[in-house]
Amino acid sequence: MSRSTRTCSLRSAAAIALTSSFLITGFGASIAHAEPAPSAPQFGSLDFGSSNFGSAEQTPDAPRLTGIDNFRDVAGTGAGYSGTLGLPVNKGVFYRANAITPKGDDMSILEKLGLTKVYDLRTEPEIASKPDVLPDGVAYENIPILSGNIAEMVAKIKSPEDSRSMMQDMNRAFVTGATERAGFAQLLTGLAETEGAQVFHCTAGKDRTGWTSFLLLSIAGVDRSVIMNDYLLTNEYTAEGMKATRAGIAASLGEQMAVNMEPLLGVEASYLDAGLAQLDQTYGSVDRYLTEGLGLSPATVMTLKAKLLG
Template sequence: MPGETSAARRRFLRGSAGAMLAAGFGSTLLSACGGSLEAEQPATPRLVSVSNFRDVGGAGAGYLTVDGKQMRRGVFFRANALTLSGTDAATLDKLGIVSVYDLRTPAEIARIADVQPSGATSAALNVLGTNDFVTPPVDSPVDAVAFMQEQARAYVTGGPQRAAYGELLGALANGTGAQLFHSSAGKDRAGWVAALLLSIANVPLDVIMQDYLLSNVYLAPSIAAQTTTLRAQEGAAIAAARAPLFDVDENYLQAGFDQVQASYGTMASYLTQGLGLSTATVDALRNRLVH
């Protein structure tokens, strides 16, 4: 939605032109967590072995929405692959997670198996619909950015992607207890899910974007390590060309949102027509997300 006003972009996310009373709600990530409607909950633990683990609801008392509600914390969590150390596994067990949804391909799962939270059920939902995640050769950062944007658009248009995301959101809506979803790095496939959940909750678009970009903060040591390794193995030019694959950028998420608008007009239509969710399911999911 290049060139549109922020109000128009938020209207698109909500699928309703009459619900834009967003003034004063969260122009920054910090303000979105301030002015609490409920008392703050304990901070979500940082996991050294699963660095991109976080609460979808935000920090503090939770993200505020444009209609004066607030995200519930402790309901949905997102992460990268669950390569849990013993200490982190014990920490995660205290959160009472009952269901884990793995969005990776079979080959990714075979290479790095999850360490499951104690007592949690697990389900694999192969978002890409392929046996493995394959990155095509890229000759420049421009090529890498184009690939990431293409992936984001495919989350909206691809058959396997829509099926997996629809199944996941349905399960999250109908589940009980805390639930966790993750991909390999927790930034792209899982990042799209988190953006959808925040959109359903009516969190302002600028806050959704800032939450998406937090993966760059949480994954900074991993990104640096991957870059160093690639530079040593393939040289500085290749490392520079592939750098955009390792992080997230506003243009990636925006490509997905733009595709939703191009294909379905509104986020509400994408959820119902594209992902096959009933209005009742979307409402149930919103009720789980906010209070």
């Protein structure tokens, strides 16, 4: 191996190592396009026939955690998000997060939330790098959502646009990839069938986790513009962590490498937009994606809607 080749390999390996704790690894190796199928029931517009449906009192906002900076309630903060018929999305039901690595008072705070189960959407290498640390009595399930090799993808990045294209492609794969769809189906089924407050997360809590949150809020009937704003909150919640990672890349590999990889560290509207456009093209609606793409039963979707708004 020549000196230049060896130097390039070392730089790529270092870049991958520095960004691994912030990257979503859900890229689909192959993208298939399906023809639209006949209409499916429109769960997003279901009328439960009760003006009193929904909680009169909402659970307090999710706490801000030191070691889990992207921990938040799917339902939002304050008055929270509004869903079907203007009903509030229930707080304290589904939480989203990055890797569960509590620091300081985080563990005692988590224990007070009454969590019953955590769903870890990461691959084995991601888990080995940063394993979850959970309160006693909380069930754990690993549902790896990945197809493709993250190391190979990151090594090919030569510009910021390469990074953006990578993120857009992996969001499209949430719609078209068999591995991704099977994982999301398993996750949503678990969320529907398990009682109590539950958490789902990946490494950074932004892409696999962001897509899951999009699906849940869509089931609840939340407007897409609101969902997009929620998706972009990752950049606010994890601002300090992204800044530190970028500084590490710049210090070890140079400013240009940091510029090239910066789009990987947070989220941009174009990432989720790419997945939404693929969903609309392939299935026509979230409802058909849920029933035809993920194979969920109407009963499962109804159960999730009832948990979110009941």
